[in-house]
Amino acid sequence: MKLDFSFLPALKISSNEPQRLFHGRGGLQVGYEFLNLDWLCPVLLVTLYKEQPATWEKALIEALIVAAPSDMGSVVLQRRYQKPAVFETVYGPEVTRFGICEQGLYYQLDFKAGMHSGLFLDMAKARQWVQGHAEKKRVLNLFSYTCAFSVAALAGGADSVVNIDLSRVSLSRGRDSHRLNEHDLSRVTFLGHDIFKSWGKLKRMSPFDLVIIDPPSYQKGSFVLAKDYVRVVKQLTGLLAKHADVLACLNDPDQPPEYLLDLFAENCPNLRFQQRLPNPAAFVDQDEQKSLKVMHFKCIN
CATH class of the missing domain: 3.40.50.150 (Vaccinia Virus protein VP39)
Known part of the structure; x- marks a missing residue:
């Protein structure tokens, strides 16, 4: 797969609200249907639904670090095609359990408690x-x-x-x-x-x-x-x-x-x-x- 991350400059993080930044699963970005990107401040969560070459993964993470906001603390990668589909911190301090705020309400997330973080x-x-x-x-x-x-x-x-x-x-x-x-x-x-x-x-x-x-x-x-x-x-x-x-x-x-x-x-x-x-x-x-x-x-x- 070619290393084309031209969609990254379009990533807009409008606030610290939890949000989907890139919805590849929606099928509108041809060739990237296996990829979702979520902002869970201060974490950028990368979810892969299909195995990609290690070189592609590495290049994606590097490109995300460049495109990410200055207040990003960590990049967490989940390979959903694996069993178990663990959350791996691939950049920044390891993240396991933390709270986020959505529309003024707080929710406890946990990357060690299963396949999902705790908030859809x-x-x-x-x-x-x-x-x-x-x-x-x-x-x-x-x-x-x-x-x-x-x-x-x-x-x-x-x-x-x-x-x-x-x-x-x-x-x-x-x-x-x-x-x-x-x-x-x-x-x-x-x-x-x-x-x-x-x-x-x-x-x-x-x-x-x-x-x-x-x-x-x-x-x-x-x-x-x-x-x-x-x-x-x-x-x-x-x-x-x-x-x-x-x-x-x-x-x-x-x-x-x-x-x-x-x-x-x-x-x-x-x-x-x-x-x-x-x-x-x-x-x-x-x-x-x-x-x-x-x-x-x-x-x-």
């Missing part, structure tokens, strides 16, 4: 939506991961938030994020449980005014989209308050928005589709059908 940047507008619609609501955050939606909900004035995820490690990071924001943890519940074995418990804690569904597309042993999303939707009626809102997320490029529309129409007809939330501008995709789907439904009784 493509969900930024969804977090803003939750913050703007959570006031005085009881919120249920299904597949909560590191509880970013929970942080947004409490910042937006939610009365309470219930987070449930199979990973207690991820929930612990979520608790840390709440502490970074000096939130009242008495209003937040963290359940390290299998969701599919916890419907009875969740129904006893209901009704909820806002339910967020953000599962992985596939997670061995815990979630398979084709058979498990419908199982979640079928349980919603027993969890929802009158006029409740549901935010349903789908990040499988092989499934169009109609997948969720049909799923809700067939299995929970009292939930009416309201809108598909826009994705951040940096995450533009050559085929929007393949990009992240965040769908808002509302309970019509």
Whole structure:
């Protein structure tokens, strides 16, 4: 592969907000579909989805160092095609665990706790939506991961938030994020449980005014989209308050928005589709059908 990094001068870091700088996965930059660049101040995160020659990697890092802002502290490289896909600091001080600020809220990131840092940047507008619609609501955050939606909900004035995820490690990071924001943890519940074995418990804690569904597309042993999303939707009626809102997320490029529309129409007809939330501008995709789907439904009784 030729060493052409002509796109680098176009990298614009407008602020210290976490942001996608280069979205190769969107398919609009031919020849670089395997590359994403993220700014997690003071870290520049390089994600490769396909193996490249060592000489190309080295040249890319050198070019990034030249193009990067003066306040960049480190460059971290993740080769997602490897198992495990570890985060490697390739320039500057080693980075493992640190906090970042998005729209005035703080989130705890950790490069040693798994394949993901702890905050999905493509969900930024969804977090803003939750913050703007959570006031005085009881919120249920299904597949909560590191509880970013929970942080947004409490910042937006939610009365309470219930987070449930199979990973207690991820929930612990979520608790840390709440502490970074000096939130009242008495209003937040963290359940390290299998969701599919916890419907009875969740129904006893209901009704909820806002339910967020953000599962992985596939997670061995815990979630398979084709058979498990419908199982979640079928349980919603027993969890929802009158006029409740549901935010349903789908990040499988092989499934169009109609997948969720049909799923809700067939299995929970009292939930009416309201809108598909826009994705951040940096995450533009050559085929929007393949990009992240965040769908808002509302309970019509």
